[in-house]
Amino acid sequence: MSSPANKFLPNPKTVAIVGCPFRGGQAKLGVDNGPIHLAEAGIVGQLEEIGWKVAFDGHHQFEDIHTADDPPIGKLKNPRLVSKVAESVARVVGGHAKNGQLPVTLGGDHSLAMGTISGTLDTYPDACVIWIDAHADINTVETTDSGNIHGMPVSFLLGIGSKVPEFSWVKAALKPERLVYIGLRDLDSGEKRLLKEHNIKAFSMHEVDKYGIGKVVEMALDHVNPKRDLPIHLSFDIDALDPSVAPSTGTPVRGGLTFREGHYICEAIHETGLLVALDLMEVNPSIDDAESVCQTVAVGCSLVRSALGETLL
Numbered sequence: 001m002s003s004p005a006n007k008f009l010p011n012p013k014t015v016a017i018v019g020c021p022f023r024g025g026q027a028k029l030g031v032d033n034g035p036i037h038l039a040e041a042g043i044v045g046q047l048e049e050i051g052w053k054v055a056f057d058g059h060h061q062f063e064d065i066h067t068a069d070d071p072p073i074g075k076l077k078n079p080r081l082v083s084k085v086a087e088s089v090a091r092v093v094g095g096h097a098k099n100g101q102l103p104v105t106l107g108g109d110h111s112l113a114m115g116t117i118s119g120t121l122d123t124y125p126d127a128c129v130i131w132i133d134a135h136a137d138i139n140t141v142e143t144t145d146s147g148n149i150h151g152m153p154v155s156f157l158l159g160i161g162s163k164v165p166e167f168s169w170v171k172a173a174l175k176p177e178r179l180v181y182i183g184l185r186d187l188d189s190g191e192k193r194l195l196k197e198h199n200i201k202a203f204s205m206h207e208v209d210k211y212g213i214g215k216v217v218e219m220a221l222d223h224v225n226p227k228r229d230l231p232i233h234l235s236f237d238i239d240a241l242d243p244s245v246a247p248s249t250g251t252p253v254r255g256g257l258t259f260r261e262g263h264y265i266c267e268a269i270h271e272t273g274l275l276v277a278l279d280l281m282e283v284n285p286s287i288d289d290a291e292s293v294c295q296t297v298a299v300g301c302s303l304v305r306s307a308l309g310e311t312l313l
């Protein structure tokens with residue numbers, strides 16, 4: 001089994017696991033235990049098995065981040081906490097990337113991607129982002145209904161919507177043409193408008209049905225990475241998968257990616273040799289029964305393995 005070389009990483013190829021037990025970007029309990037379950041399921045050993053050196057010295061600790069007083073700003077919930085956590089994640093992920101390691105961030109809720117993608121862009125300013133999700137997570141201060149910041153990280157990264165001083169560290173370094181979505185099927189009306197206004201390429205489940213996943217991934221790469229020479233940050237929300245495949249997540253939406261479609265995306269990104277960072281977000285082991293949790297955690301681990309080069313043959 002020989003996998004293509006990664007164009008950006010030195011040998012020996014090293015993964016840095018960034019476990020982020022954090023749930024402040026949404027309201028449900030339990031998503032902070034996602035990374036703990038993924039680690040306990042043996043993700044470190046599994047990645048070593050497929051040839052990676054793995055650096056993992058325990059989950060990221062947010063205890064030093066005190067926000068006793070964190071009232072909403074407008075509708076935004078836990079704004080100071082989310083901002084500080086994402087900022088520290090940006091520093092950690094950026095640090096690993098600068099050391100030539102491939103950061104794999106295990107969430108935790110998707111507000112963390114504000115940090116992970118900031119860290120990636122800090123190191124690789126021309127990186128593109130492939131966002132796999134049922135949701136666009138692009139609400140702004142103006143459009144958010146829930147006030148949950150896990151539904152908003154993309155707008156901060158793009159620098160759209162009115163600015164919140166508490167998030168001034170976010171550089172808005174992502175250009176709309178370097179972002180592409182796959183798997184969308186549950187957008188708020190304001191989000192649909194933002195995608196059109198900013199000309200952001202998105203392949204919803206409609207396009208997956210119409211063209212098939214192989215063609216969709218190719219079209220997505222043609223859009224954000226036409227010469228196949230730019231670094232890729234893959235941000236994978238487990239709720240992109242159909243709830244029958246990955247039931248243990250906080251905002252499940254029916255009609256999602258099959259087991260194979262999800263894995264195909266990861267395999268195809270691996271084959272580019274351009275992956276520089278990976279997020280696996282929104283695994284919530286408190287939802288619901290033990291069997292669902294076991295199934296979801298196992299799928300999460302296998303998506304990560306596929307993105308890092310596990311092949312079927």
Ligand SMILES: NC(=[NH2+])NCCC[C@H](N)C(=O)O
Pocket residue numbers: 109110111135137139144145146147148150151152186187188237239251282
């Ligand atoms: N990362 C997620 N699961 N996001 C769900 C977002 C749902 C909804 N659009 C919101 O703004 O609250």
Ligand SMILES: [Mn+2]
Pocket residue numbers: 133134135237239240251282
């Ligand atoms: Mn989602």
Ligand SMILES: [Mn+2]
Pocket residue numbers: 110133135137150237282
């Ligand atoms: Mn998401």
